[in-house]
Amino acid sequence: MPGDGVGSLVGSYASYLLRHELVALTEELVSLIGAAVPDYADLSAVSEAELRLSCQLNLGVALAELAGTAPLVDSLATPQHETGQRRARQRLPLESLLHSYRLGGRVLWQGLVRRAAQGGSPREHRQLLDEAWILWEVIDRHSFIVARAYREEQGRLQQRTQRRRSALLIALLEGHGVDAELAQDAASVLDMPLRGPRFVVVAAMDQAQTDPAPSADRVLDAAGFSAAWAVQARQESGLVCLTPEQSLDDAVAVLTGAAVGAVAVSGVVDRFDEVAAAYRLAELTLQTLPAGYVGVALVTEHLPQALLAAASDVTTVLVQQTLGAVLELGEVEQRTYLNTLQVLLDCDGSYVAAARELFCHRNTVLQRAKRLQSLTGYSLSSPTDRLHLHLALLAVRSGHHTPPPVGKHPGH
Numbered sequence: 001m002p003g004d005g006v007g008s009l010v011g012s013y014a015s016y017l018l019r020h021e022l023v024a025l026t027e028e029l030v031s032l033i034g035a036a037v038p039d040y041a042d043l044s045a046v047s048e049a050e051l052r053l054s055c056q057l058n059l060g061v062a063l064a065e066l067a068g069t070a071p072l073v074d075s076l077a078t079p080q081h082e083t084g085q086r087r088a089r090q091r092l093p094l095e096s097l098l099h100s101y102r103l104g105g106r107v108l109w110q111g112l113v114r115r116a117a118q119g120g121s122p123r124e125h126r127q128l129l130d131e132a133w134i135l136w137e138v139i140d141r142h143s144f145i146v147a148r149a150y151r152e153e154q155g156r157l158q159q160r161t162q163r164r165r166s167a168l169l170i171a172l173l174e175g176h177g178v179d180a181e182l183a184q185d186a187a188s189v190l191d192m193p194l195r196g197p198r199f200v201v202v203a204a205m206d207q208a209q210t211d212p213a214p215s216a217d218r219v220l221d222a223a224g225f226s227a228a229w230a231v232q233a234r235q236e237s238g239l240v241c242l243t244p245e246q247s248l249d250d251a252v253a254v255l256t257g258a259a260v261g262a263v264a265v266s267g268v269v270d271r272f273d274e275v276a277a278a279y280r281l282a283e284l285t286l287q288t289l290p291a292g293y294v295g296v297a298l299v300t301e302h303l304p305q306a307l308l309a310a311a312s313d314v315t316t317v318l319v320q321q322t323l324g325a326v327l328e329l330g331e332v333e334q335r336t337y338l339n340t341l342q343v344l345l346d347c348d349g350s351y352v353a354a355a356r357e358l359f360c361h362r363n364t365v366l367q368r369a370k371r372l373q374s375l376t377g378y379s380l381s382s383p384t385d386r387l388h389l390h391l392a393l394l395a396v397r398s399g400h401h402t403p404p405p406v407g408k409h410p411g412h
Contacts (some may be wrong), residue, residue, distance in 0.1 A: 009124055010131040013115045014066035014108075021111060022063065026056040029100075029107045037301060039096040043047045046090055054083055058142070065138050074179060084149025088157065094150050098143055105139035132179070164189055166230040169239055173200075173230075173279040177272030186272060190228040190239070197242040200266040200275060201227075201255070202282040205234050219258040225251055235286070239275060242268070255296045262286055262293040267300050284309045288398050308395045315395045322392040325375040337375070338393065340368045347389050349380045 017025065030052050033040055040046050064070035070356040087097045112135065116128050168186045176182050189195050216236055217229040227240040240251060245313040248268055255263050264286040266278035281299045288305035289297055299306065308315045319327075326337050340358065344365070347353035351369065355362040369380060378385035 008131055008134065009116075009127045010112060010134045011067050013112045014063045015069070015130070016061040016115060017108075017111050018067055018069075020062065022056060022060055025059055025107055025111050026052060028110075029055045029059065029104055032103050032107065032293065033100050037096050037099050039093055040100070043090055044093055046087075046092065054079070054086075055297050058083060058101075059104060059108065062138055062142060063106070066108075066135060078142075078145060080145040081149040084146040085153040087146075088150045089151035094147060094154075097150060098147060101139060101143045103134065108139075109135055165228050169230045169237070170232065171227045172236060172272055172275045173238065175276035176363075177275050183272040191226070192228070192239070192241050194272065195270055197268045197270065198275070199240055199242070199248055199251070199268050200278040200282045201236075201238040201240060201251075202264045202279070202286050203236045203238075204262040204286060205231070205236055214312060216255060216258075216263060219254055220251060223251075223254045225254075235283075237279065252296055252298065258297050262289045263296045264289070264302075265296055267298075280310075281306055290398070304391065304394055305398050308391065308398070318388065319392045319395050322376050322378055322388050323396060326372070327396070337368060337372055338396065341389060341393055342397070343371055344369060344372075344380055345393070347387060349386070 030048070033051065033055070034048075040051060046204070061070060061079050076297070084097070087094075109132070112128060118126055120128070168182070168189050169180060171177075172186055177186070183194060186389055192198070201216050201220075217227060217238055220227055220238070220240060221244050225240050225242075225246065227238045229236060229238040231237075242248065248265070252265055254263065264282040266282040269278045270274060278299075281303075285297050285299045285302045286308040323338075326334060326341075329337065340354070343354045343357045344351075347357065351362050351365045355365045358365060373379055376389065378389050380386060380389070
């Protein structure tokens with residue numbers, strides 16, 4: 001006890017209360033908590049019998065400390081520590097728990113005052129007032145122990161819940177949403193409806209950071225979006241639900257305004273068994289973005305790139321069959337013909353429009369086009385050929401095909 005209770009008036013009175021009035025003080029505290037702290041009544045997990053036992057144990061320890069008869073024990077083995085842990089598990093607000101400890105101090109003080117009134121002299125009354133700090137120091141210390149235990153247990157519970165949420169989200173991203181039982185579990189733990197508009201976000205994390213700053217989850221949460229998140233393989237993945245008042249465009253605007261790196265956003269899906277496909281497309285889209293990209297990329301605007309990334313073997317054959325000979329050219333020629341091809345495709349094969357874009361004569365563009373047809377075997381006048389050339393060029397430009405060294409065309 002702070003300030004030796006042995007020989008003090010508070011210690012003497014506390015010893016009496018411990019022996020003769022502990023049950024009455026307990027009933028007084030239970031009644032007071034019931035009237036002043038409604039959160040206890042709202043929690044079905046805290047029965048009146050359990051509350052009464054907890055009050056008696058805590059009051060008994062406080063009185064024993066005041067009387068100087070409490071055994072020296074580790075703070076982790078005290079009723080206060082156990083109470084803090086239990087109330088955290090029962091989700092009683094910490095403010096309500098600490099309020100109950102203040103009420104316990106009040107009950108003890110009133111008990112001491114009543115004991116003094118039973119026969120104490122005016123001198124003892126003054127002495128009791130002088131020693132009041134002893135009681136409040138005990139209450140403060142007990143409140144500190146219970147609050148610390150509460151916060152530690154709350155932290156453990158939050159970590160456990162987050163691990164569970166993360167594991168369920170990863171299961172959905174991996175395609176297990178087809179399992180009806182897992183989907184039901186995910187709906188409960190992630191606090192999401194089984195059906196309803198939702199989309200996937202995949203955000204690249206800076207390799208120099210352990211956490212993206214600002215992270216997609218924080219900016220969307222601040223904007224009022226409900227989501228579940230998991231971090232894996234240096235990327236942050238989230239499943240975001242939309243309310244009737246929210247839209248995908250709203251979320252994209254929020255992410256765009258805070259993006260410090262590459263972020264890919266899927267289209268809207270309705271069920272948990274659609275989440276894996278949305279995630280796969282978002283992840284592929286993220287892979288198509290160039291190094292150093294900052295901003296939000298919508299899957300729906302990068303489907304050709306995602307298609308090329310998803311079928312790398314097919315992409316390799318496509319590029320070799322269409323642009324293989326062009327990629328054998330020297331660096332300057334290669335760049336010239338690839339740029340010319342890009343502009344011609346963008347201009348729907350118009351030599352006049354392409355010449356304006358390239359700042360050269362129409363005949364120059366025509367000559368390059370003939371050379372391109374000779375090198376590739378594909379004609380810009382054929383819609384099918386243009387599709388092949390466009391996809392192959394997109395693969396080269398987006399990094400899904402690394403040109404072989406000059407003069408080392410695959411197959412030679």
